[in-house]
Amino acid sequence: xKIAVAAEQVSKVYRIRETYDxxxxxxxxxxxxxxxxxxxxxxxxxxxxxxxxxxxxxxxxDVMALLGPNGAGKSTLLEMIATGLTPDEGRITVNGYxxxxxxxxxxxxxxxxxxxFGAQNMWTARQNLEYAALLHNIPRPEMIxxxxxxLSVIGLAARADELVMRFSTGMxxxxxxxxGLMIDAPIYLMDEPFIGIDPHMAIEIRSFLKxxxxxxxxxxxxxxxxLEDVEHLCNKAALICEGRLVTCGTLQQLKSNLHHNDTIRxxxxxxxxxxxxxxxxxxxxxxxxxxTLSAQNGLSHFQLLTSDSRGCLPGIIEIxxxxxxEIRHVQVMKPSLADxxxxxxxxxxx
Amino acid sequence: MNTISRExxxxxxxxxxxxxxxxxxxxxxxxxxxxxxxxxxxYYFLTTLFHGSSEVMKRYSTDVVSYILLGLTMNPIFTxxxxxxxxxxxxxxxxRALERIMMAPTSPYSLFFSRMANGYITSIIAxxxxxxxxxxxxxxxxxxxxxxxxxxxxxxxAIATIAVGMLxxxxxxYTYTGKxxxxxxxxxxxxxxxxFTGATFPIEVLPTPLRWISAMLxxxxxxxxxxxxxxxxxxxxxxxxxxxLFLIGFCMVMLPVGVWLMRKGLEHMRKEGYSPQPRFATAxxxx
Numbered sequence: 001x002k003i004a005v006a007a008e009q010v011s012k013v014y015r016i017r018e019t020y021d022x023x024x025x026x027x028x029x030x031x032x033x034x035x036x037x038x039x040x041x042x043x044x045x046x047x048x049x050x051x052x053x054x055x056x057x058x059x060x061x062d063v064m065a066l067l068g069p070n071g072a073g074k075s076t077l078l079e080m081i082a083t084g085l086t087p088d089e090g091r092i093t094v095n096g097y098x099x100x101x102x103x104x105x106x107x108x109x110x111x112x113x114x115x116x117f118g119a120q121n122m123w124t125a126r127q128n129l130e131y132a133a134l135l136h137n138i139p140r141p142e143m144i145x146x147x148x149x150x151l152s153v154i155g156l157a158a159r160a161d162e163l164v165m166r167f168s169t170g171m172x173x174x175x176x177x178x179x180g181l182m183i184d185a186p187i188y189l190m191d192e193p194f195i196g197i198d199p200h201m202a203i204e205i206r207s208f209l210k211x212x213x214x215x216x217x218x219x220x221x222x223x224x225x226x227l228e229d230v231e232h233l234c235n236k237a238a239l240i241c242e243g244r245l246v247t248c249g250t251l252q253q254l255k256s257n258l259h260h261n262d263t264i265r266x267x268x269x270x271x272x273x274x275x276x277x278x279x280x281x282x283x284x285x286x287x288x289x290x291x292t293l294s295a296q297n298g299l300s301h302f303q304l305l306t307s308d309s310r311g312c313l314p315g316i317i318e319i320x321x322x323x324x325x326e327i328r329h330v331q332v333m334k335p336s337l338a339d340x341x342x343x344x345x346x347x348x349x350x
Numbered sequence: 351m352n353t354i355s356r357e358x359x360x361x362x363x364x365x366x367x368x369x370x371x372x373x374x375x376x377x378x379x380x381x382x383x384x385x386x387x388x389x390x391x392x393y394y395f396l397t398t399l400f401h402g403s404s405e406v407m408k409r410y411s412t413d414v415v416s417y418i419l420l421g422l423t424m425n426p427i428f429t430x431x432x433x434x435x436x437x438x439x440x441x442x443x444x445x446r447a448l449e450r451i452m453m454a455p456t457s458p459y460s461l462f463f464s465r466m467a468n469g470y471i472t473s474i475i476a477x478x479x480x481x482x483x484x485x486x487x488x489x490x491x492x493x494x495x496x497x498x499x500x501x502x503x504x505x506x507x508a509i510a511t512i513a514v515g516m517l518x519x520x521x522x523x524y525t526y527t528g529k530x531x532x533x534x535x536x537x538x539x540x541x542x543x544x545x546f547t548g549a550t551f552p553i554e555v556l557p558t559p560l561r562w563i564s565a566m567l568x569x570x571x572x573x574x575x576x577x578x579x580x581x582x583x584x585x586x587x588x589x590x591x592x593x594x595l596f597l598i599g600f601c602m603v604m605l606p607v608g609v610w611l612m613r614k615g616l617e618h619m620r621k622e623g624y625s626p627q628p629r630f631a632t633a634x635x636x637x
């Protein structure tokens with residue numbers, strides 16, 4: 001399969017300026033006079049590697065999530081792929097074109113959707129769409145035919161000539177996605193496209209993205225820390241933490257790579273003193289680990305981890321029934337991406 | 351050729367879009383017009399104190415009122431040329447339009463020139479207003495020189511000043527803080543220009559060491575040459591030829607330097623990122 005985006009050992013270092021309280025001397029007072037009252041006394045510049053020796057490849061037609069907590073380096077990586085930033089080390093190619101040495105060619109394949117850049121508030125929706133098309137050299141006849149189509153797709157046809165400053169957050173998000181659709185280059189780079197929208201609108205926009213972008217075979221890199229976006233839209237995920245790629249693969253692969261696949265919870269009644277022996281029997285089962293029991297209001301709650309819930313569930317049920325227990329409820333939980341992230345990095349996503 | 355016409359199309363779109371935004375604040379435009387009138391009137395009444403003429407003015411075959419109003423007419427065009435890049439950089443940086451354009455197959459210069467074009471349109475409107483008010487109300491004498499030659503001199507002066515503007519833009523590239531550093535520079539430069547370029551008073555009245563500063567500025571030469579041509583001097587007059595040669599030489603040397611520095615500055619942004627913090631700060635202990 002053809003590679004749409006490849007990052008090879010990419011690093012990016014930012015210089016971060018920090019100030020600390022210094023002793024109140026005459027020179028400090030003079031510095032405060034010049035730089036303002038907020039000047040604390042000591043200025044240091046430290047280097048922070050926001051992307052660290054990262055390798056990544058996105059195949060054509062793949063929808064890959066860049067999953068990581070805030071400050072993980074997702075946006076910086078996307079900006080580097082989009083040619084807005086240059087890597088300090090390593091190399092990025094877009095459709096085979098180097099993003100530094102062949103920047104102009106690489107840009108032609110990219111649709112950047114960075115909601116943080118926003119739309120021009122004092123322009124109309126139509127003007128914003130036209131602006132996006134002009135910036136990306138869409139020929140005028142094509143631009144004109146696309147604008148009306150996209151306005152209706154994003155549900156803003158009736159308000160096309162209204163100033164964006166009067167739009168709600170959801171409408172702005174749709175407009176920004178519409179600006180992306182105007183460009184419609186084969187590789188979509190999206191940085192937190194759902195930020196600031198309510199859950200109902202998120203569902204609507206997810207299905208919109210699926211219809212308008214993903215189902216048309218576009219390659220997508222989606223930076224987010226919202227797991228629902230990933231589960232609904234992506235077939236692959238790359239886990240990034242502190243600038244490093246922790247792991248990468250299909251969602252199924254990532255989940256199955258965990259030592260425990262599933263968590264089984266059982267709610268049992270009428271155990272009457274046999275719970276300890278039941279626990280021992282359950283622990284004897286192969287494929288089960290971390291078997292625990294808690295009791296509340298006459299109900300016993302068993303929880304155990306297994307790599308094969310389908311295979312061991314009949315055995316579990318049999319042991320409990322033999323022990324006189326009556327199963328009231330069984331719950332089998334597949335591992336979530338949050339579990340995957342926690343297992344690989346030791347950090348929570350948010 | 352195709353690329354140029356495409357970029358010109360983008361500039362046209364941006365100019366019109368900005369113009370529409372300005373039209374949303376029509377009251378602001380009216381207030382600006384009023385400001386021009388008040389400025390012209392205040393200079394007129396101020397100059398009546400000096401009885402309208404002086405020895406220095408005779409060199410320009412004019413009186414003080416005409417001298418100042420003509421300077422006020424030309425000054426905004428040079429100010430736009432000088433601060434156009436740094437102002438455009440700052441406004442597009444704050445609105446994040448610069449970041450967006452750095453990722454698009456569009457030259458950032460299209461963005462800068464469209465912003466500057468709006469500045470020029472405003473400057474030209476202000477210039478025409480100064481002239482109209484000056485001639486109609488305050489009986490300003492423009493002179494009998496060739497207006498086309500004056501326009502060409504102003505154009506050459508504006509191009510030379512754009513080169514200085516590119517140098518000035520480096521202040522933004524290496525200090526951007528998102529706190530209006532460009533704005534402070536613009537205010538400083540406007541004050542500096544009013545003293546050293548001969549726009550509002552002849553540089554002959556400055557002390558000799560300060561005249562050296564004036565002589566280094568392309569605006570001084572453009573404004574002087576334009577004034578002398580307008581006063582009826584021949585274009586081949588020694589002083590005018592010297593001024594024109596200075597401007598041509600300045601353009602030939604400084605424009606490539608300016609373009610090179612702008613390219614380095616944009617690459618610097620790509621390397622350092624767009625976070626608002628001073629890049630020159632070094633680890634240093636005060637006190």
